[in-house]
Amino acid sequence: xxxxxxxxxxxxxxxxxxxxxxxxxxxxxxxxxxxxxxxxxxxxxxxxxxxxxxxxxxxxxxxxxxxxxxxxxxxxxxxxxxxxxxxxxxxxxxxxxxxxxxxxxxxxxxxxxxxxxxxxxxxxxxxxxxxxxxxxxxxxxxxxxxxxxxxxxxxxxxxxxxxxxxxxxxxxxxxxxxxxxxxxxxxxxxxxxxxxxxxxxxxxxxxxxxxxxxxxxxxxxxxxxxxxxxxxxxxxxxxxxxxxxxxxxxxxxxxxxxxxxxxxxxxx
Amino acid sequence: xxxxxxxxxxxxxxxxxxxxxxxxxxxxxxxxxxxxxxxxxxxxxxxxxxxxxxxxxxxxxxxxxxxxxxxxxxxxxxxxxxxxxxxxxxxxxxxxxxxxxxxxxxxxxxxxxxxxxxxxxxxxxxxxxxxxxxxxxxxxxxxxxxxxxxxxxxxxxxxxxxxxxxxxxxxxxxxxxxxxxx
Numbered sequence: 001x002x003x004x005x006x007x008x009x010x011x012x013x014x015x016x017x018x019x020x021x022x023x024x025x026x027x028x029x030x031x032x033x034x035x036x037x038x039x040x041x042x043x044x045x046x047x048x049x050x051x052x053x054x055x056x057x058x059x060x061x062x063x064x065x066x067x068x069x070x071x072x073x074x075x076x077x078x079x080x081x082x083x084x085x086x087x088x089x090x091x092x093x094x095x096x097x098x099x100x101x102x103x104x105x106x107x108x109x110x111x112x113x114x115x116x117x118x119x120x121x122x123x124x125x126x127x128x129x130x131x132x133x134x135x136x137x138x139x140x141x142x143x144x145x146x147x148x149x150x151x152x153x154x155x156x157x158x159x160x161x162x163x164x165x166x167x168x169x170x171x172x173x174x175x176x177x178x179x180x181x182x183x184x185x186x187x188x189x190x191x192x193x194x195x196x197x198x199x200x201x202x203x204x205x206x207x208x209x210x211x212x213x214x215x216x217x218x219x220x221x222x223x224x225x226x227x228x229x230x231x232x233x234x235x236x237x238x239x240x241x242x243x244x245x246x247x248x249x250x251x252x253x254x255x256x257x258x259x260x261x262x263x264x265x266x267x268x
Numbered sequence: 269x270x271x272x273x274x275x276x277x278x279x280x281x282x283x284x285x286x287x288x289x290x291x292x293x294x295x296x297x298x299x300x301x302x303x304x305x306x307x308x309x310x311x312x313x314x315x316x317x318x319x320x321x322x323x324x325x326x327x328x329x330x331x332x333x334x335x336x337x338x339x340x341x342x343x344x345x346x347x348x349x350x351x352x353x354x355x356x357x358x359x360x361x362x363x364x365x366x367x368x369x370x371x372x373x374x375x376x377x378x379x380x381x382x383x384x385x386x387x388x389x390x391x392x393x394x395x396x397x398x399x400x401x402x403x404x405x406x407x408x409x410x411x412x413x414x415x416x417x418x419x420x421x422x423x424x425x426x427x428x429x430x431x432x433x434x435x436x437x438x439x440x441x442x443x444x445x446x447x448x449x450x
Contacts, residue, residue: 034361
């Protein structure tokens with residue numbers, strides 16, 4: 001295989017790992033608020049490949065809201081519709097809130113029987129006992145995907161609360177200070193250390209109404225950073241993925257981390 | 269009157285208070301008297317249809333894009349302050365006291381001759397250097413305009429004309445440094 005073919009195959013693999021599951025997001029009604037007494041926000045959660053048109057309701061059971069003063073909080077009410085889940089929350093402190101909808105780390109396995117691909121939410125040991133004798137291409141990944149967004153009322157604070165596990169996004173440009181035609185920088189860490197080579201896609205709202213989704217694709221540099229300059233104000237979805245060999249291969253072959261960040265780009 | 273404080277104590281307190289008052293006003297006068305003036309003729313355009321008077325912020329940024337002075341803030345409810353996007357992002361949300369101090373009511377379309385001392389938010393005269401004047405006008409159910417004009421504060425009087433936008437008519441502003449050569 002020559003270099004070109006090898007690159008193409010690698011690209012195809014890289015792309016397929018990104019499109020294998022629906023994009024997921026949590027979309028707040030407001031990212032920026034000004035108030036003396038607090039404001040309500042509504043959060044939409046969905047799994048959809050069309051930024052920001054909803055498709056399948058995403059469970060918001062794990063929804064957690066970290067207040068600027070560091071308290072963990074839950075929405076005051078929630079509703080699961082067919083195409084989206086909706087939660088209401090009252091923002092009462094000045095500062096930045098971190099909204100997350102992360103499940104716990106889990107195993108994800110795939111295998112083939114003949115040409116047919118199968119999936120199972122089991123670890124490598126369980127997979128071996130589960131598959132038929134003629135199964136091939138057994139592959140197990142252990143990982144965590146984060147679904148997050150930030151809301152800022154009045155003065156922004158750096159309420160990022162990184163927990164040092166799997167892939168994480170640490171804003172260098174504050175999420176409430178991303179502005180059209182100005183560079184913004186985010187840093188990626190994996191297990192708490194800056195991670196190079198993280199694959200990132202950033203798509204602006206309204207993809208349904210453009211022939212070209214105008215997705216920006218990039219990889220984090222050796223400081224774990226991506227820097228991009230959004231050309232338009234609006235709401236954006238950032239998808240980041242990183243995969244590496246598992247250290248202990250007893251239960252999984254690969255480790256995987258993902259981040260879905262929803263943020264707004266403001267007018268100049 | 270007679271029960272809590274002696275007359276002498278009250279007199280002393282009053283004297284200290286008066287002295288403080290005099291020294292504060294003197295010092296601010298001292299600062300301001302060292303400063304030139306900035307005159308702006310602000311034109312808010314007449315609009316068709318449903319009309320809400322615009323929220324307006326006018327401020328000065330230095331060469332590092334840091335705000336040194338908010339000259340004017342016309343607004344109503346705090347809820348909509350965020351819509352004065354650039355001023356809110358860079359200035360308003362970071363200084364609640366300034367917002368309270370500077371706030372005044374909104375005005376319907378018209379012509380507004382305004383004059384300010386060339387000082388920073390603490391009433392210290394601005395030093396010579398490069399500045400940018402920003403005017404941001406936002407109307408509920410209407411548009412937004414962000415106007416900016418760079419100027420160098422030196423010993424020259426300068427006049428600028430800002431072109432008409434959908435929200436503003438032709439705006440002129442004049443920088444007159446103290447003891448300016450014309």
